[in-house]
Amino acid sequence: MATNPSPYLLGDVIAALQFLGRYDEYKLSTSEWAGLMKTPPQSSSEWTEVFRNPPEFFRESKGHDTPTNPEKLVSLTLRRVTKKTGAGRQKLDDATIASLIDSAVKLHADARDDAHRIKDHARADRHRNEDRQVIDRRLNRQLWVSIAGVVFAFTATLLAAWIKISGG
Numbered sequence: 001m002a003t004n005p006s007p008y009l010l011g012d013v014i015a016a017l018q019f020l021g022r023y024d025e026y027k028l029s030t031s032e033w034a035g036l037m038k039t040p041p042q043s044s045s046e047w048t049e050v051f052r053n054p055p056e057f058f059r060e061s062k063g064h065d066t067p068t069n070p071e072k073l074v075s076l077t078l079r080r081v082t083k084k085t086g087a088g089r090q091k092l093d094d095a096t097i098a099s100l101i102d103s104a105v106k107l108h109a110d111a112r113d114d115a116h117r118i119k120d121h122a123r124a125d126r127h128r129n130e131d132r133q134v135i136d137r138r139l140n141r142q143l144w145v146s147i148a149g150v151v152f153a154f155t156a157t158l159l160a161a162w163i164k165i166s167g168g
Helices: 009-022 030-037 047-052 077-081 094-165
Strands: 027-029 058-061 073-076
Touching: 009 030, 009 047, 009 073, 009 077, 009 094, 027 030, 030 047, 047 058, 058 077, 073 077
Parallel strands: none
Antiparallel strands: 027 073, 058 073
16 A cells, blocks of 8 residues: 555545445446446545555556547456456455455555654654764864864973073
């Protein structure tokens, strides 16, 4: 699923899994699927984005892809391997659809956890960079103090030598 999934994506994927798994036709264009599903997705402006987002479940193939109509056909990947019936492919049973939904929930949770992990790593990197900057400032300050001490000692030595030479 997406790197930082929309909170509504999971619901859209579940709806698409149920619909595409049980509908008589197994492969239609995205506009045909959208017309049959009646409502737009909650996570994006069109169903095409939902079908493309978790590529584990949905497949686009050439079909109505012509210069005047570049739309591709979309199917549920698992239905493509089911037994052919007279007009298409066998519908998925409830247990299989439930298994697909469980997989979608797990993938969504993993994507959400990955997004949190990425944010946590970014935050940790930012803190490490801030710590490095503090250490660098301290080292620079120590370096300047050391240089000032050496310059002072050198100046004092020169002054003492000049006083000794001038007889004073």
